[in-house]
Amino acid sequence: MNLELRHLRVVCAIAETGSVTKAASTLGLAQPALTAQLQRIERTLGGPLFERDRRGARPTALGELVLARARVLLPAMKGLQDEAARLAGAADAPRRYRFGGVNSPILGRLVHRLAAEQPQAQITMYASWSVDELAQLVVGGRLDFVLTGVCGDSNPSAEFGLSWREVSIDPVLVLLPETHPLADRDEVQLVDLRHEQWVAAPGDGCFGDCFAAACARAGFTPRKLYETDVRGCVDLVDAGEAVALCQATFRPPAGLVTRRLAGVPLRWRLMFGWHPDSPAARVAELVLRTAQAAYDDSLTPHPAYLAWLVANPEFGVRRSGAPGPVADANRVRTA
Template sequence: MELEVRHLRALCAIADAGSVRKAALQLGMTQPSLTTQLRRIEGAVGGLLFTRGQTGSRPTPLGHSVLSRARPIIAEMSALMAAARDAAAGAGGARLRLGSLGGRVVTGWLRRLHARLPDTDVAIHIEVSAGTLLQLLATNQLDAAFVHETEGFPLHIPPGVEQRVLMTREPRFVALSVTHPAAAHPVVGIAELADDAWIVDPAADHEWSALQRAFTTAGIDPRLVHVRDTTTAADLVASGEAVRACQPTAEAGPGTVLRPLYGDPLTVGLSLATRPGALSVPETDALFCDLADAYRSLAYANPTYRSWLHRNGGMLPSP
């Protein structure tokens, strides 16, 4: 077996994610498939590349050696592909490559960009992992990215990547069925939801870790439901089968309500990450203003979030 670039990407994904399961989710593979591929790679190089344990997968000395050679190759290949795409885009006009985590603000951001830059090809790459977006940015595959950083779990910022803060501390609300007893309260204590199942996206950065910390602080140990499909998650909440943490700019679906959590135990920081040289300072300023305007529009249009903002000083980014 000869190692290919896809094999090197798999090894880097396992090392970065810290486990085969998480790496498989990021790569769009099943865990058994990635495990089989890893065994074949280890057979080809003649030794174990990772130790497996309850805390995840860690590179062995041989693994560190292989990874130190694999990463420059991956970076060069990414740069080559990005340069080729840039050259192709250059023949057809200006191009702006953006990345973002999912959320309603993306639509408003794009709408403003299209209106301001009608002759620019704006491409958007949606991820569930801010870490992945930052790596794409650092390897010249994106020009800018809208990222979230879970409080208490700082992101690894690649060298050269800069951040411009949109919100220092955005709260996470909880989505629950209109029939839930807590739905009658304007603010919900997390302990009131101790008997509920909580929906968790296993691929989202630190979502489970942040929830676990909040649960531990509240002295509860609720059930978890791992769901990646948003439609299924919405149906489970509406039916009363589960609750879920959500962005405060989210829109309550049929049969559901959004409520702030007492004491805001779950918060994230929002920022626009850029790579120096990808955009000029005026371009970056305009891009940030479009994002901030889209965010403010959603925040003030949402009665629940608007009330939270009024109770907490109404701090939103200036235009």
């Protein structure tokens, strides 16, 4: 039997878990199958790699040697595969756009604009609740761009080496039934919602530490927090079971309304990311501008919010010397 990378992964898994049984579970294999595979690996290498007893599996001297080499080879091979995937995509850029999104409010409009401007382009989308998963897919050459949100002035993790740029910044709104006692107000004090239960979709950057901190500043601790998909959030609010945080351009269904939180205690920044060494980096600025234009498109159904943006230019798309919400306000008024 020739030794392969998958065999080194088996050895590493056993060493990391300290047990053949646990390693089998981690690798998705049956324990007898993994034991038989380990025995074949040991015969190929000429001796036992682990001492096994009731306390688990511990590497022998030969096992330590193999592990030392595996811990160099496996990351090197992973890096080679990632680089090869990025290079393999070079011929497809900019004719191919692969987007990943976490609750992105503009992805549909962004795709619509790109498809109109480049009818021959291949555009695909992948949704995930985890920005780390999407970043890993970009690093591995399986996605080109990521759209995700972060709370306040925070930024996505720098762990994966992606370049990040801001598309827009918006206040976080609250979604209420139109029969709610506070629904007749233009703005709602966060403290006036202290007796409510809350719901949000996974991946919403403002529903974790930022939300708890904002409630603490308002002098209360939020009651029960539900977490479900967007449809589930809407259903819970519609049933009167909870109120929800939502993005400013969210269009509520009949029976529900969105209201600003007074003083803007929570802000949501839409971020656009890519890998600086990927072929997609050559068109990243162009796609970023298209994403900002897609955000402007999303304002059209929200004339009241657009008017608020005109009075609060620190929100929305913050361009240098370029038309912003005022131009869009004029467009909406004359539409």
